[in-house]
Amino acid sequence: MALQQISSFAAGQWVAPGAGARTIASAITGAPIASAGNDALDVLAMLDHARNTGGPALRKLGFHDRARMIKALGQALTARKAELYAASFDTGATQSDHLIDIDGGIGTMFVFASKGRREMPDGQIYLDGEVEQLSRNGTFLGQHVCTPLQGVAVHINAFNFPVWGMLEKLAPTLLAGVPSIVKPATNSCYVTELAVRIMLEADILPAGALQLVSGGLGDMLDHLDCQDVVSFTGSADTALKLRSNPVILQNAVRFVAEQDSLNASILGPDAEPGTPEFDLFIKEVAREMTTKAGQKCTAIRRIIAPQPRVEAVIEALSARLSKTVIGDPRDEATRMGALVSGGQKADVLAKAAIIGQEAEQVFTMDPGLSGDLANGAFVPPMLFHCADPDHAQRVHDTEAFGPVSTVMGYRDMDHAVALANRGGGSLVTSLITHDADVARDVVMGAGAFHGRIYINNRDSMKESTGHGSPLPHMVHGGPGRAGGGEEMGGVRGVKHYMQRTAVQGSPEMLARIGGKWVPGATEVAGPAHPFTRRYDELSIGETLNTASRTVTMDDIEHFAHFTGDTFYAHMDDAAAKRNPFFPGRVAHGYLLLSFAAGLFVEPNEGPVLANTGLDGLRFMKPVSAGDSIKVRLTVKKKTRRTDEYGEVRWHVTLTNQDDEMVAEYELLTMNAY
């Protein structure tokens, strides 16, 4: 059978394999199926295309435009995911593995698309945090802003998740406004290539936003500079080699690494056999060992159980693992497929042998395969027991990237935490317990060594997402051995592709830069009441100053009895005076808010569709009967929401007859375009 030719997409052209191409074998049968790589790939042209065509086009758009693009890419992939499933079987993955890789990757795109529109501005500059007051009178302020890097993100991915691995990096990169060159691991690049084709054929991205290298990267990394980012997933050895590249070091090129990790799972001391937690622990560990045949950066490599429970854990785990149906992943009965290649199989067996020097193998099974499958990269689950984990080293530093894990006993929680931390920095540790004190101790003791701590028990098990699943909302990465990098984590992940700059200047400057009104910046009177003006007509800084209204004792009495809020500070002069906050009976804060609405509202039907909330309310000075209040309402920020309306955030201040601030808040309305 002719080998499938896996192309690269470089500077707007598909480039077929050429000199230096590698042959890729099916994980299931070991037979050659594809060829990828071309030594003649023009990496300089690719960098130029990304930097000078893709980058400028992406930066012209705003965060919301790019978020919509990411959503459309996710939809294009969804429409053709059956093709991706079909292509993926040859990597050894089962249909449930595909759900993690393909559906999980698409889901990640959707989460970033939605976060981009909900949590990022409808503009080009991201404001990081609030305005900082740098001067006494507020004429000189500071604001951290993030703008897209003007280079290219080179995404180097591991073989185990050819789709998710690309998309979890691509979504935050595109959202940031940075073009990407994706380089999948050669072993499974045929799946990534198909996903890239689907995205490009959907014709959503500007030219130069996405390029693909199938095969080797050549000397691309030697041409990176301070505006570029390398985001790497793979082995610690390769990460070390790539991050030590003199050009990367000299130009301080951002290098995000997510690499080998000796993750652990701890069985809490309360989780005795017979409890829901014990069963849950066995289920999670067995699942982590066998999903993707253990080829997951987050898989559980070390099983840490109370010493007296070690035997029960081994027994229960062995019983569960013995039911693993190993075989052709296309067969629906199969629960565990093959490793990605014969090379990986040899590597896993060699690593298991190293672990075997310090631990006794307590479970394995005959995969029972014959025919074509006999040449596939199948490895059965292998469970080890390390009787002396304190004096062992290899069980804590050898990552057998397959269905291999080691049970070790702990004496007390400090010991359990110390063992988990022996991984030297991991992506994830899980803890199965129903005891919140144990959970707190583990977070305190192991947090510094782990990027994620996953706690599960009878209360959360039905909805929990699994020890091994990085989620787009949460940070993925870990210190030390895990690479020291961080990916995803919602908007945090987008910032890896942007530069944070501390901008200092006058309120007017900051307001104009950020597209968000800042106290002290210009206030302009609009041509009509702002509630009669449509979303697009309102300008940032447009302000309404209302007439004033005197608050009477009758108002306070009436409000108290009408609402039932007869709190003593509003009703009893002597009691209110005994309180350090009040001069005597005072108006209810909510009465003031209601009066404020009465002062600023325009009653007729108009473009204001709804009042959807109020943020950051502060009452600063009490209002007594006889005082008067007036309101200033300023358009602070506008965010497009749907095709029909957008959100207007108003800065509202209430002041008294002496112009002292009585209350301050932000009012949210939805306004028609």
Ligand code: NDP
């Ligand atoms: P590698 O580190 O060898 O490869 C990872 C990526 O780096 C691949 O895309 C690879 O491309 C690329 N790469 C390798 N060398 C270079 C280079 N000199 N310049 C540019 N890119 C390069 O990991 P593997 O995928 O081969 O897996 C090996 C081991 O890594 C596993 O056995 C496992 O222990 C660990 N691993 C850890 C993962 C994790 O997330 N923790 C994930 C996957 C693997 P190419 O394929 O073309 O060589």
